[in-house]
Amino acid sequence: MGKNSKNKMQDIKIGLEIHGYLNTEKKLFCNCDSIHSPTTIPNTSICPICTGQPGSKPMKPNKEAIEKFLQTSLMLNCKINPKFRFQRKHYNWPDLPKGYQDTISGAHSTNPAVEGKFENIKIIEAHLEEDPAAWNPETGCIDYNRSGLPLIEIVTYPEFKTSEEVATWLKNLILTLSYIKTIDKKLGLKVDVNISINQEFGGNRVEVKNLHSIEEIKKAIEFEIIRQEKQGTQKETRRYDSSKNQTTVMRAKENLEDYEFIPDPDLPTITLDKKQTEKIKSSLPESPQQKLKKLIKKHKINTYSANVLSKNLEIVEFFEHVAESIPPAFALDWITIELLRVLKYNKKELDQVEINVKHFIELLQAVKDKKLTELKAKQILNQFIPKSFSIKDTLKDVKTIDNKSQIETLAKQVIKENPKAVEDFKAGEQKSINFLIGQVMRLSERRADFKVAKNILEKLLK
Ligand SMILES: [Zn+2]
Numbered sequence: 001m002g003k004n005s006k007n008k009m010q011d012i013k014i015g016l017e018i019h020g021y022l023n024t025e026k027k028l029f030c031n032c033d034s035i036h037s038p039t040t041i042p043n044t045s046i047c048p049i050c051t052g053q054p055g056s057k058p059m060k061p062n063k064e065a066i067e068k069f070l071q072t073s074l075m076l077n078c079k080i081n082p083k084f085r086f087q088r089k090h091y092n093w094p095d096l097p098k099g100y101q102d103t104i105s106g107a108h109s110t111n112p113a114v115e116g117k118f119e120n121i122k123i124i125e126a127h128l129e130e131d132p133a134a135w136n137p138e139t140g141c142i143d144y145n146r147s148g149l150p151l152i153e154i155v156t157y158p159e160f161k162t163s164e165e166v167a168t169w170l171k172n173l174i175l176t177l178s179y180i181k182t183i184d185k186k187l188g189l190k191v192d193v194n195i196s197i198n199q200e201f202g203g204n205r206v207e208v209k210n211l212h213s214i215e216e217i218k219k220a221i222e223f224e225i226i227r228q229e230k231q232g233t234q235k236e237t238r239r240y241d242s243s244k245n246q247t248t249v250m251r252a253k254e255n256l257e258d259y260e261f262i263p264d265p266d267l268p269t270i271t272l273d274k275k276q277t278e279k280i281k282s283s284l285p286e287s288p289q290q291k292l293k294k295l296i297k298k299h300k301i302n303t304y305s306a307n308v309l310s311k312n313l314e315i316v317e318f319f320e321h322v323a324e325s326i327p328p329a330f331a332l333d334w335i336t337i338e339l340l341r342v343l344k345y346n347k348k349e350l351d352q353v354e355i356n357v358k359h360f361i362e363l364l365q366a367v368k369d370k371k372l373t374e375l376k377a378k379q380i381l382n383q384f385i386p387k388s389f390s391i392k393d394t395l396k397d398v399k400t401i402d403n404k405s406q407i408e409t410l411a412k413q414v415i416k417e418n419p420k421a422v423e424d425f426k427a428g429e430q431k432s433i434n435f436l437i438g439q440v441m442r443l444s445e446r447r448a449d450f451k452v453a454k455n456i457l458e459k460l461l462k
Contacts (some may be wrong), residue, residue: 011198014166014221015158019151020191021131022068022181024343027148028057028130029102029267030044035058035145037186042143043313050148051133051451057266061086065150066129067280068182074151074281075180078116084109087261094142095135103129104457106261112270118176119289124155152183158164158194158205166193167214172288174215179285179313191217204233208240208247219245226333291316295369308336314350315454316341322355326364334364336379338381346385359388368393373400375446401447403457407440410448411456414439425461433457 024034030049048056074082087109088100104112104127116123133147153351159168175181194207208224220240224247238247248335286294288310295306295316315335322331339360339385343350363380366372372380372395380391401407414436415422425432433454440453 006437008461012161012225013158013196014087014160014163015194016154016156016160016166016170017192017194018154018156018170018194019071020154020177020186022065022072023063023182023184024064024068024150024151026062027064028062028063028128028150029148031059031336032148033084034149039196040145042141042145044145045069045149047142051144052147058102058264061270062150062268066272068180069126069128069152070181070272070277070280071284071451072154072177072182073113073116074277075176075182075284075287076113076116076118076123076154077112078123080272080277081110081112081114082274082277083269084112086264086267088264089129089259089261089327091259093135093341095132095147097124097133098408100264101130101132102193102264102267103127105129105192106259108261119172121159121169122157126152128152158196163218166221167218170214175288175311179288185368188212193217193221193224195221195228195275197225197228199443204235206233206235207237210252211239211240215240216240220247223247232259264445299330300366301332305332305336308340318355318357318360320349322364323362325361326368330368333359338378341387342381345382348385353385354387354389355384359384359390361390366391370449373446373449375441375450376400379446400449401444404452407444407448407453410440410443410457410461411436411453413443414457415460422461433461 027034027045027050032045032046032047034049035045049058049249070080086102086104087106089103089106090100092099103109105125109127111125111127112122113126116126118211126135129151131146131149131151134143134145136142160169170189174183174185174189178240180183184283191211191213192207192209193211194205196205206228207222208220211220219242223240223245224238227247237250239250241245254391262388289432295309296303299320301309304316317341319328319331319335322335339350339355343353346353363372364379367377372391380394381386383389418436421432421435425436436457437450437453440448440457441450444453
């Protein structure tokens with residue numbers, strides 16, 4: 001890179017259009033189930049409305065979709081316009097049998113959510129639209145399962161300057177939206193990126209469409225910056241080919257007028273109830289960034305663990321709940337290491353199992369009061385999936401043995417039964433003591449206090 005490259009960098013403008021599927025039970029204008037798995041058999045969730053049969057009319061827009069749209073927009077600090085209506089966006093394509101897509105964007109529309117800000121990037125608008133069907137140009141077949149699914153589109157100002165900035169921002173956006181679960185994570189995000197570099201190279205806005213991962217987005221931006229510096233720019237739309245790591249021309253950029261937007265006469269103007277909007281706003285969770293700050297400040301958690309906790313709303317809320325009864329420093333490893341271990345082993349998320357936070361607190365309290373050994377507690381925690389239980393009854397049977405003479409009896413038995421390990425230890429093999437402690441634990445059904453057992457064994461073996 002030459003001396004000038006830094007100056008050139010300062011003139012780079014990158015903006016994003018992010019499309020995500022809203023996590024709703026039904027489609028936007030009909031009663032078909034929202035199919036959220038791309039592996040579903042094609043055309044199994046369809047009706048005359050979402051296949052665009054002549055004469056079919058849309059049902060009233062899905063309330064759940066509008067609510068989740070509002071939640072998302074409010075989480076991005078957008079201002080909400082209380083009145084808006086769907087526009088028909090016309091284009092001819094095999095995936096769109098009715099000849100138009102219903103969207104709350106376009107020339108005549110009032111955008112329902114505007115002027116937001118997420119982290120340091122301003123958001124122009126967010127709007128709601130229906131997804132077209134999926135057309136496979138190789139087979140000529142069309143799958144209508146996707147047709148009519150509610151989509152949110154989030155448009156940012158071109159305020160990003162580097163691909164790194166875009167990647168970090170998108171990661172944080174995905175994490176923040178995961179706190180409100182409004183976007184279907186399995187289906188992922190689809191992002192269009194627009195990139196323009198300084199006047200010297202034409203300064204035209206080039207759009208790269210349909211990028212599906214942060215990695216792809218980063219590579220496409222990096223490719224485009226270099227390409228535009230070399231070739232100059234035309235206002236155009238390009239596609240990214242990940243196998244060749246390059247972008248190619250898709251079409252000259254169309255203007256909004258090309259779509260001939262008209263308000264959809266079959267759909268009512270939507271008027272939002274102000275109280276309802278306020279209610280959604282006040283019930284939004286804290287953002288991951290706010291949680292992170294609170295964990296570090298209020299609970300004195302180190303940054304690394306705070307990051308682990310705030311990656312998942314259920315986990316962080318679980319922690320906050322536990323920390324009301326158990327010192328956070330004590331609870332921390334039990335959640336970030338032990339609980340996550342058990343969940344991972346069972347391939348479950350916390351919200352997919354029934355772990356009652358009260359039971360978890362009981363368990364930790366018993367360890368803290370030395371009524372349970374850590375080992376025994378870990379074993380009980382394993383049994384908390386699929387469903388946790390009160391340990392009050394089990395506590396009677398599994399009470400920690402801290403009685404020294406009882407442990408000594410067990411230790412003597414272990415020494416007698418394991419002459420080889422004893423010999424190794426006496427010959428200087430330090431590790432053998434761990435094996436012997438393990439045997440005491442086994443005999444005591446993990447109820448012996450680890451440190452007491454170790455001390456007694458060491459004394460006996462001297
Ligand atoms: Zn349908």
